Amino acid sequence: xxxxxxxxxxxxxxxxxxxxxxxxxxxxxxxxxxxxxxxxxxxxxxxxxxxxxxxxxxxxxxxxxxxxxxxxxxxxxx
Numbered sequence: 001x002x003x004x005x006x007x008x009x010x011x012x013x014x015x016x017x018x019x020x021x022x023x024x025x026x027x028x029x030x031x032x033x034x035x036x037x038x039x040x041x042x043x044x045x046x047x048x049x050x051x052x053x054x055x056x057x058x059x060x061x062x063x064x065x066x067x068x069x070x071x072x073x074x075x076x077x078x
Contacts, residue, residue: 002031004068010044012055012067020050028053040070 003015014031016024028048035046035055042062046055057067 002071004071006064007054009059010056012057012064012071014053014055014071016051016053018051024051038070040067042067 005013005015007013016027016031028051031053032046032048035043040062042058044056044058046053055067055071
């Protein structure tokens with residue numbers, strides 16, 4: 001299960017675990033593909049790393065709680 005936490009006022013960190021491995025990298029790629037397809041208004045960009053994806057958003061367009069709910073939906077969760 002992914003973990004989501006706020007990174008200040010304009011970013012969310014989505015964590016896929018704490019190990020660097022091929023399975024997590026595939027999950028991150030699937031997640032990013034889902035973000036691209038969803039075209040969520042208010043998302044500025046996302047930055048993938050080894051085990052996380054940081055999503056920068058415009059809080060005046062989409063709130064943290066709404067974005068969190070979308071990211072936890074079946075579309076994005078493993």
